[in-house]
Amino acid sequence: MGEDEDIDITAKDDSEPKEEQEKPIVEDKREKKLAEKLGGGIATYEDKYFIDLNSELDEYSTDTVKAYDAGNSKSKPRGLFAVICNPMYTPRTNVTHNYKKMANSTLPSLVEHGRIILPDGKARYCYIYQNNLGERVYNSDENIALGWKTEKLIETLVIPIYNALSDLQNRDVTHGNIRMSNLYNGGSKDFEKVKLGECLAVPASLNQPVIYEPTERAMADPIGRGEGTIKDDLYSLGVILAMHVRNFDPQRGKSEDDVIAAKVVQGSYGALIGSSDRIASGVSDLIRGLLADNDKLRWGLEEISEWLEGRRPNAKQPLKVKKAARGIEFMGKKFFYARTFAYRMNQSPQECIPLIEGNELKHWIERSLDDREMMARIELAFQSAKEGGTGVGYWDRLLPRISIAMDYQAPIRYRGMALHMNAIGNAMALAFIEKRGMANFAELFNNGILYFWISTLADLNMDVAEYIQLLDKVRGFLRQGGMLNGMERCLYFLNPSIHCLSPLVEEYYASSPQEYLKALESVAKVKAPNYPSTIIDQHAACFLISRDTRLIEPHAYDLTSSQDFRHVIATLNILAGIQKFNNMEPLPNLTEWICSILDPVIERYHDTEYQKKLRKDIESKKEDGDLSKILILLESPEKVKKDQVTYRRALAKYRELETEKQVLIKKMQKPKYFSERTGQEWAATISGVISVLIIIGFLLVHYGTDVPL
Amino acid sequence: MTVKLALLLVIIVGFVFLPTTVFMLFGMLPTIAVFATDRTVGRNKTICIGAMNFSGCFPFLLEFWTEFGQQTVDNALRLIGQSETIIVIYMLAAGGYAINKAVTGITVSIIIQRNERRLKKIKSEQEKLVKRWGEKVTGQYALDDYGFPVKPIPEKKKEEDDKPDKEPDKSDGQNEKSNDQNTEEK
Numbered sequence: 001m002g003e004d005e006d007i008d009i010t011a012k013d014d015s016e017p018k019e020e021q022e023k024p025i026v027e028d029k030r031e032k033k034l035a036e037k038l039g040g041g042i043a044t045y046e047d048k049y050f051i052d053l054n055s056e057l058d059e060y061s062t063d064t065v066k067a068y069d070a071g072n073s074k075s076k077p078r079g080l081f082a083v084i085c086n087p088m089y090t091p092r093t094n095v096t097h098n099y100k101k102m103a104n105s106t107l108p109s110l111v112e113h114g115r116i117i118l119p120d121g122k123a124r125y126c127y128i129y130q131n132n133l134g135e136r137v138y139n140s141d142e143n144i145a146l147g148w149k150t151e152k153l154i155e156t157l158v159i160p161i162y163n164a165l166s167d168l169q170n171r172d173v174t175h176g177n178i179r180m181s182n183l184y185n186g187g188s189k190d191f192e193k194v195k196l197g198e199c200l201a202v203p204a205s206l207n208q209p210v211i212y213e214p215t216e217r218a219m220a221d222p223i224g225r226g227e228g229t230i231k232d233d234l235y236s237l238g239v240i241l242a243m244h245v246r247n248f249d250p251q252r253g254k255s256e257d258d259v260i261a262a263k264v265v266q267g268s269y270g271a272l273i274g275s276s277d278r279i280a281s282g283v284s285d286l287i288r289g290l291l292a293d294n295d296k297l298r299w300g301l302e303e304i305s306e307w308l309e310g311r312r313p314n315a316k317q318p319l320k321v322k323k324a325a326r327g328i329e330f331m332g333k334k335f336f337y338a339r340t341f342a343y344r345m346n347q348s349p350q351e352c353i354p355l356i357e358g359n360e361l362k363h364w365i366e367r368s369l370d371d372r373e374m375m376a377r378i379e380l381a382f383q384s385a386k387e388g389g390t391g392v393g394y395w396d397r398l399l400p401r402i403s404i405a406m407d408y409q410a411p412i413r414y415r416g417m418a419l420h421m422n423a424i425g426n427a428m429a430l431a432f433i434e435k436r437g438m439a440n441f442a443e444l445f446n447n448g449i450l451y452f453w454i455s456t457l458a459d460l461n462m463d464v465a466e467y468i469q470l471l472d473k474v475r476g477f478l479r480q481g482g483m484l485n486g487m488e489r490c491l492y493f494l495n496p497s498i499h500c501l502s503p504l505v506e507e508y509y510a511s512s513p514q515e516y517l518k519a520l521e522s523v524a525k526v527k528a529p530n531y532p533s534t535i536i537d538q539h540a541a542c543f544l545i546s547r548d549t550r551l552i553e554p555h556a557y558d559l560t561s562s563q564d565f566r567h568v569i570a571t572l573n574i575l576a577g578i579q580k581f582n583n584m585e586p587l588p589n590l591t592e593w594i595c596s597i598l599d600p601v602i603e604r605y606h607d608t609e610y611q612k613k614l615r616k617d618i619e620s621k622k623e624d625g626d627l628s629k630i631l632i633l634l635e636s637p638e639k640v641k642k643d644q645v646t647y648r649r650a651l652a653k654y655r656e657l658e659t660e661k662q663v664l665i666k667k668m669q670k671p672k673y674f675s676e677r678t679g680q681e682w683a684a685t686i687s688g689v690i691s692v693l694i695i696i697g698f699l700l701v702h703y704g705t706d707v708p709l
Numbered sequence: 710m711t712v713k714l715a716l717l718l719v720i721i722v723g724f725v726f727l728p729t730t731v732f733m734l735f736g737m738l739p740t741i742a743v744f745a746t747d748r749t750v751g752r753n754k755t756i757c758i759g760a761m762n763f764s765g766c767f768p769f770l771l772e773f774w775t776e777f778g779q780q781t782v783d784n785a786l787r788l789i790g791q792s793e794t795i796i797v798i799y800m801l802a803a804g805g806y807a808i809n810k811a812v813t814g815i816t817v818s819i820i821i822q823r824n825e826r827r828l829k830k831i832k833s834e835q836e837k838l839v840k841r842w843g844e845k846v847t848g849q850y851a852l853d854d855y856g857f858p859v860k861p862i863p864e865k866k867k868e869e870d871d872k873p874d875k876e877p878d879k880s881d882g883q884n885e886k887s888n889d890q891n892t893e894e895k
């Protein structure tokens with residue numbers, strides 16, 4: 001980190017740095033995840049477009065995404081180029097639809113976008129553009145000082161980029177990727193108007209070096225910068241213009257931290273254009289306006305339009321950054337600005353604890369910086385952190401709060417992360433994909449830091465209602481347990497563009513419920529016949545409920561039940577619902593899979609004969625690939641009722657038989673008690689009959705008809 | 710009270726018709742003997758032997774009342790003393806014994822066989838029920854509201870239940886004669 005002494009820094013900027021005095025570039029700790037190597041072959045998009053993975057286009061590739069030749073022809077796809085998204089990063093699908101409606105010659109025309117199938121059956125998200133950008137104008141973003149004239153600047157850069165940004169703003173889209181290495185010549189070396197490269201494949205500003213970003217965004221991790229606004233795009237434009245008109249690079253050889261410090265101390269304009277560099281006043285106004293550090297004072301499209309028409313928009317004097325009378329020493333350096341100190345402090349949190357414990361920081365703010373508002377915020381930070389006790393975790397709660405109190409515009413810093421609020425979703429997505437750092441987010445949501453940040457902004461009369469709503473919902477998800485809550489639910493709520501990260505389907509890039517179903521179909525094909533026993537896990541459930549509440553809410557109770565059959569029937573209901581409502585094609589493999597786990601549901605029918613019949617019926621319907629048909633077989637209320645009724649009868653019948661059996665067994669153990677009595681009764685009867693017959697016979701024989709009686 | 714009155718009445722009638730009474734006393738001796746030892750409910754054995762015994766006495770009784778002369782005790786004793794009389798009467802009484810034995814034996818045998826057949830049928834029906842509805846239909850396990858066992862049915866119990874039911878002990882019927890005196894009716 002460079003020293004913040006005004007005099008030293010200014011002296012360094014006045015001249016071309018000599019090689020021996022050049023500081024080594026500090027290694028950028030904020031690594032980006034490199035684009036993966038996909039191997040060769042042809043990837044397909046809905047059998048309409050084909051992407052030649054053997055033909056990488058360096059012109060359109062970056063570290064994080066690769067571009068390839070694409071076209072309609074399967075044998076030699078050409079005419080288009082496809083940018084295949086890195087699965088580590090969420091593509092900007094939330095603005096893609098609006099972007100596609102545009103037709104601006106400065107921007108690449110988006111032909112198609114969506115899920116492509118790689119040769120190995122896996123999937124990726126992809127953007128397919130018309131291949132008319134030409135060649136990259138600059139291959140690097142460093143050490144650029146071109147000394148252009150104003151007219152050339154206006155014609156080649158200002159007007160086309162202004163037009164592009166106007167169109168983008170009308171569609172509510174930020175570019176987020178405006179930099180020197182993303183400018184193209186349209187196919188002609190003597191180009192008159194520059195073209196901008198693509199901006200949708202990775203989160204906004206992910207690939208932007210810090211020089212192109214306003215200070216507060218530059219301080220954040222690349223993944224933590226957020227979507228940004230038109231003002232941020234205009235700032236990037238200002239940086240490009242500064243690079244074109246200046247005659248030397250004041251930041252040459254400086255590290256990212258040095259660049260940020262220079263922007264804070266000298267202002268962005270001062271940091272980019274050395275005080276000794278002579279720039280035409282007209283274009284200087286434009287660049288100054290675009291590079292205003294306060295985005296409220298920064299020029300917008302209206303001001304640029306006025307400037308292009310030859311009028312001078314009202315100059316807005318920037319607020320001077322407060323400088324301390326005396327520096328505070330930290331890590332062998334002296335800091336005079338709260339912003340730079342807060343930035344450095346969070347890079348070495350353990351080392352600043354003595355400064356805080358010893359009240360040195362408080363004294364510095366109170367006496368040297370003389371900023372009472374900041375002091376009040378610091379006191380609130382201490383109070384707020386102490387609410388959770390001063391034991392374990394106290395410093396983890398305090399340091400971010402102090403950072404916010406000292407620089408509320410800066411990203412929220414916690415345990416090595418530096419994120420803006422609207423970028424938490426993207427950062428969480430990366431953490432989930434990398435499978436590390438999730439605990440930090442949970443702590444961030446639960447330990448009040450975000451609420452402290454919101455309350456700080458509220459005290460400064462900023463609009464925070466949206467943030468409060470967001471945070472309340474997130475904390476609600478974390479408080480409630482179960483399959484439909486937790487960190488997974490937070491992820492899909494905060495990042496509506498992310499694909500489903502369920503381990504089963506992660507590689508199939510399902511970013512909608514229909515694609516989720518198609519992914520399951522592919523999984524089923526691969527895994528057959530050894531299907532996993534669970535289809536919808538917590539990730540999938542949270543993903544689906546975030547995309548379409550109607551799909552899951554009616555079955556939420558059953559899906560989260562510990563009883564197998566409930567979970568299975570809920571799964572079938574949900575999947576059948578997705579297939580039906582989206583009029584999807586048959587899914588025979590998925591149907592086969594779900595039929596393999598239906599046993600708990602079938603066994604809910606008591607009648608084993610009906611179970612056999614049901615299995616037979618399911619077997620016959622399986623091949624149709626229609627999940628609704630299977631559901632109808634299983635969820636017939638009449639059949640359920642009939643099964644219950646006949647089962648109850650069977651229970652009663654068994655009881656009856658058992659009672660009879662016991663009685664019979666008892667009788668047969670002592671037959672004389674029961675059987676002999678019957679025998680003797682019969683004997684008595686027979687004997688009685690025989691004796692009557694004997695008597696009657698005697699009377700008839702002896703007396704004939706003259707019976708004396 | 711009624712029994713005592715009836716008994717008194719019988720005794721009075723017996724004395725009034727003393728010769729007939731004497732004749733019947735000797736003639737129905739087998740019945741009296743059975744009556745004294747018969748502990749069965751309803752005294753069916755007594756009825757069985759008594760009926761045959763009476764049918765043997767009846768012709769001679771009729772003869773005594775109509776043809777034999779005056780109805781005196783001496784004539785009654787003379788009639789009963791005739792060998793023909795004793796043989797016929799006692800033969801028929803023996804016939805009563807035979808009927809009792811035979812019919813009882815046959816009936817017991819039939820009933821036992823019928824019960825055994827019924828037991829087999831019950832077992833078969835129960836097995837069918839178990840096969841169709843599962844072990845839970847036996848009622849041996851606690852069931853939830855939907856009729857499913859609250860706890861899983863252990864495997865060992867299933868194997869024990871698969872063993873054939875214990876056959877009833879037939880020997881008790883054959884030993885009935887020796888235990889006859891100790892018979893108790895429920």
